[in-house]
Amino acid sequence: xxxxxxxxxxxxxxxxxxxxxxxxxxxxxxxxxxxxxxxxxxxxxxxxxxxxxxxxxxxxxxxxxxxxxxxxxxxxxxxxxxxxxxxxxxxxxxxxxxxxxxxxxxxxxxxxxxxxxxxxxxxxxxxxxxxxxxxxxxxxxxxxxxxxxxxxxxxxxxxxxxxxxxxxxxxxxxxxxxxxxxxxxxxxxxxxxxxxxxxxxxxxxxxxxxxxxxxxxxxxxxxxxxxxxxxxxxxxxxxxxxxxxxxxxxxxxxxxxxxxxxxxxxxxxxxxxxxxxxxxxxxxxxxxxxxxxxxxxxxxxxxxxxxxxxxxxxxxxxxxxxxxx
Amino acid sequence: xxxxxxxxxxxxxxxxxxxxxxxxxxxxxxxxxxxxxxxxxxxxxxxxxxxxxxxxxxxxxxxxxxxxxxxxxxxxxxxxxxxxxxxxxxxxxxxxxxxxxxxxxxxxxxxxxxxxxxxxxxxxxxxxxxxxxxxxxxxxxxxxxxxxxxxxxxxxxxxxxxxxxxxxxxxxxxxxxxxxxxxxxxxxxxxxxxxxxxxxxxxxxxxxxxxxxxxxxxxxxxxxxxxxxxxxxxxxxxxxxxxxxxxxxxxxxxxxxxxxxxxxxxxxxxxxxxxxxxxxxxxxxxxxxxxxxxxxxxxx
Numbered sequence: 001x002x003x004x005x006x007x008x009x010x011x012x013x014x015x016x017x018x019x020x021x022x023x024x025x026x027x028x029x030x031x032x033x034x035x036x037x038x039x040x041x042x043x044x045x046x047x048x049x050x051x052x053x054x055x056x057x058x059x060x061x062x063x064x065x066x067x068x069x070x071x072x073x074x075x076x077x078x079x080x081x082x083x084x085x086x087x088x089x090x091x092x093x094x095x096x097x098x099x100x101x102x103x104x105x106x107x108x109x110x111x112x113x114x115x116x117x118x119x120x121x122x123x124x125x126x127x128x129x130x131x132x133x134x135x136x137x138x139x140x141x142x143x144x145x146x147x148x149x150x151x152x153x154x155x156x157x158x159x160x161x162x163x164x165x166x167x168x169x170x171x172x173x174x175x176x177x178x179x180x181x182x183x184x185x186x187x188x189x190x191x192x193x194x195x196x197x198x199x200x201x202x203x204x205x206x207x208x209x210x211x212x213x214x215x216x217x218x219x220x221x222x223x224x225x226x227x228x229x230x231x232x233x234x235x236x237x238x239x240x241x242x243x244x245x246x247x248x249x250x251x252x253x254x255x256x257x258x259x260x261x262x263x264x265x266x267x268x269x270x271x272x273x274x275x276x277x278x279x280x281x282x283x284x285x286x287x288x289x290x291x292x293x294x295x296x297x298x299x300x301x302x303x304x305x306x307x308x309x310x311x312x313x314x315x316x317x318x319x320x321x322x323x324x325x
Numbered sequence: 326x327x328x329x330x331x332x333x334x335x336x337x338x339x340x341x342x343x344x345x346x347x348x349x350x351x352x353x354x355x356x357x358x359x360x361x362x363x364x365x366x367x368x369x370x371x372x373x374x375x376x377x378x379x380x381x382x383x384x385x386x387x388x389x390x391x392x393x394x395x396x397x398x399x400x401x402x403x404x405x406x407x408x409x410x411x412x413x414x415x416x417x418x419x420x421x422x423x424x425x426x427x428x429x430x431x432x433x434x435x436x437x438x439x440x441x442x443x444x445x446x447x448x449x450x451x452x453x454x455x456x457x458x459x460x461x462x463x464x465x466x467x468x469x470x471x472x473x474x475x476x477x478x479x480x481x482x483x484x485x486x487x488x489x490x491x492x493x494x495x496x497x498x499x500x501x502x503x504x505x506x507x508x509x510x511x512x513x514x515x516x517x518x519x520x521x522x523x524x525x526x527x528x529x530x531x532x533x534x535x536x537x538x539x540x541x542x543x544x545x546x547x548x549x550x551x552x553x554x555x556x557x558x559x560x561x562x563x564x565x566x567x568x569x570x571x572x573x574x575x576x577x578x579x580x581x582x583x584x585x586x587x588x589x590x591x592x593x594x595x596x597x598x599x600x601x602x603x604x605x606x607x608x609x610x611x612x613x614x615x616x617x618x619x620x621x622x623x624x625x
C-alpha cells in the first residue's frame with residue numbers, strides 16, 4: 001500500500017497527557033502520571049490503525065485525548081486542517097459528529113434507562129443529522145446495518161446480550177455519520193465467537209461507509225485480523241509503528257518481539273522461541289531515563305540507559321525507536 | 326484462537342431475550358414486600374395519608390370548637406382520646422394536625438432535596454474548585470447542630486409554619502448534596518456518559534437526562550428517611566413555640582400545651598406524642614426497607 005499518496009485524516013503531534021497525582025502533603029511538588037508522553041502519528045483515510053500495548057501503556061488515554069474526553073496536557077491533533085484541541089466548545093460539539101467512539105464495556109456504555117430508540121434518536125438530535133420526520137426510517141436502517149431486528153427499538157439495554165449491546169453502541173456511533181471511529185477495546189469484553197462477528201461487522205461497515213478506524217486493543221490476534229497498520233506503545237511512548245504485514249513478519253523493537261511471541265499458537269507441539277520479559281512495567285510517574293524499556297530489555301546496552309532513542313524509519317513505512325537498529 | 330474466520334456473520338439476530346420493562350419494577354416491588362418491616366412501614370404511612378386526606382369526613386368534632394364544660398375529659402366513648410384544656414376533641418385535632426405535620430415534612434424535604442440535588446450534581450459533575458467550594462459550604466452547614474441552624478433561620482424570619490419548613494429544609498440540603506455528589510461521581514465515570522459527551526451533548530443534558538435518572542434510588546431512600554427527621558424537627562420547633570401557633574392543631578404545639586397538665590391530664594400530651602412516634606417510625610422502617618430493596622447486594 002502506498003501510504004504516502006493517501007490522504008491524512010488525522011494527524012497527532014507531540015501529544016502529551018499528564019495526570020496530576022494527589023500528594024498527601026501541601027508542600028511537596030506535584031507528581032504526574034505521564035500516561036501519554038510525546039506521541040505523534042498519522043491516520044490515513046479509510047485505514048485501520050491499531051494501537052497495541054499492555055495495560056497502562058497509554059493506548060486508551062491517547063484515544064480519549066484525541067476526542068478531548070480528557071483534555072490533553074499539550075500537543076496538537078489536526079483534523080481536516082484544524083487543530084481540534086484549540087476549538088471552542090461550540091465548534092468542538094459540531095465536530096464530534098465526525099469523530100465517534102465505541103467502548104469496551106457493552107454493559108456500561110448504554111444508559112440503562114433509555115430504550116434503543118431513545119439512545120439512537122438522541123444521537124441524531126444532538127448532531128441534527130436527520131430531520132425529525134425521517135428519523136424512524138433512519139433508525140430502522142441503522143439497525144439493519146448492525147444486524148439487529150426492528151423490534152429492538154422499544155427495548156432497554158438490559159434485555160440484550162453483550163454482543164447485541166455492542167451492536168447498539170456501533171449503531172449509535174453510526175447514527176451521526178462519522179468519518180473516524182475510535183474503537184477503544186471494542187471487542188475485549190466479548191466471547192471469542194462474538195468477537196469475530198463484531199470484527200467482521202466493523203470491517204463490513206468500514207467498506208460500506210469508507211470509515212477510518214483507530215483500533216485500540218491489547219489482543220494481538222484481534223489486531224492482526226482487523227488492522228492495516230499497527231502502532232506499539234510502551235509506557236506512554238510509541239516504540240514501533242508499521243504496516244501490519246511488515247510488523248508481524250519482522251519486528252525490530254525487542255518489546256514488539258516479546259509481544260508477538262506471546263500470541264498463542266493453536267498447535268501445542270510447535271516449539272517456539274518465547275521472549276519472556278522480566279520484571280514489571282515501571283511506574284509512569286517516574287519512568288526510566290533513556291529508553292523507557294531498558295529496565296526490561298534483554299538486549300540492553302549502556303547507551304540505552306542515558307539516551308532516549310528517536311523514532312526512525314528502518315524500512316519503508318516501518319518506524320522503530322531503538323538504539324539496536 | 327484464530328479470528329480469520331470469515332463465515333460467521335449472521336445478519337439478523339433472532340429474538341433478543343424477551344422481558345418487559347415493567348418486570349424490573351415488579352421485581353423491585355416483590356423485593357420490597359418481602360421485607361416485612363418495610364411493608365408495615367408502608368402500611369403505616371398509607372394509613373396516615375388516608376386519615377389526613379379524609380380528616381373532615383372522619384373527625385367527629387371540629388378541631389377548633391371550644392367546649393369549656395367538657396374540658397380535660399379523659400378518653401370516653403364521646404371523645405375517644407379525651408379533650409384538652411379548652412374542651413376541644415383531641416382525636417379531631419390529631420386528625421387535622423396530621424395534615425400540617427405531614428405537609429410540613431413533605432414540603433421541607435422537597436425544598437431541601439431540590440437545592441441539595443442541584444448542589445450535589447454540580448459539585449460532582451464539574452469537580453475541581455466548584456466541588457471544593459460547594460462541599461466546604463455544605464460542611465459548614467453540617468457543622469451546625471440542626472436545631473441551632475433552624476433557630477437562627479426562624480429568628481431571622483419570624484416564627485411561622487412556613488419558616489419552620491424553610492428551616493427544616495435548609496438543614497436537609499447538605500445531606501442531599503453529599504449523597505448526590507457521591508453518586509454523581511460514580512455514574513460520571515461510566516462509559517455511556519463519555520459516549521454522550523463524544524456525541525456533543527451539552528452539560529445540562531448530560532447532568533439532568535443521563536446522570537440524574539440513574540442516581541434516583543439513593544435520593545428516594547434518603548428522602549424517605551429525611552421525612553421522618555423533618556416531621557420530628559418541625560414538631561420540635563413548634564413545641565418550642567417557633568412554628569405553628571395556637572390554636573393550630575399542629576402536633577408539636579399540642580404537645581406543648583399539654584405539657585402543663587402532664588399530671589392531671591396526661592392524655593393531652595400523650596396522644597399527639599404517640600401520633601408523632603408512630604409516623605416517624607413508619608417512615609424510618611419504610612426507608613430502611615427501600616434501601617435494602619434498592620441495594621443489588623441484597624438480592625437473592
